[in-house]
Amino acid sequence: MEDLGKISKAVFQERTEILGRLILGLIGRKFGHLLNQEDCECPHCGKGMQRQGNLCRHIETLAGEFELSRPYFYCRECRFGYYPLDEALGLSE
Numbered sequence: 001m002e003d004l005g006k007i008s009k010a011v012f013q014e015r016t017e018i019l020g021r022l023i024l025g026l027i028g029r030k031f032g033h034l035l036n037q038e039d040c041e042c043p044h045c046g047k048g049m050q051r052q053g054n055l056c057r058h059i060e061t062l063a064g065e066f067e068l069s070r071p072y073f074y075c076r077e078c079r080f081g082y083y084p085l086d087e088a089l090g091l092s093e
Ligand SMILES: [Zn+2]
Pocket: 042, 043, 044, 045, 046, 047, 075, 076, 077, 078, 079, 080
């Protein structure tokens, strides 16, 4: 990149991804424990649930877009799937 104009243009064109990475970094700082959570309690019956793996979700915000990989939990008693991070971020429908 030769000059500031070109650098600015490149940053502007990539802004959605750049801001998305920034948002993801802030989520990691504030909710790191929920990104690496291995077990939690079922919000319905209170039974312990083990992490079933991680699932990805594409997130679009006003500022940026990113892929959010977060732990998934499932309660067999309640037949209830649960993402504690989505809950904390206000993403659950
Ligand atoms: Zn349950």
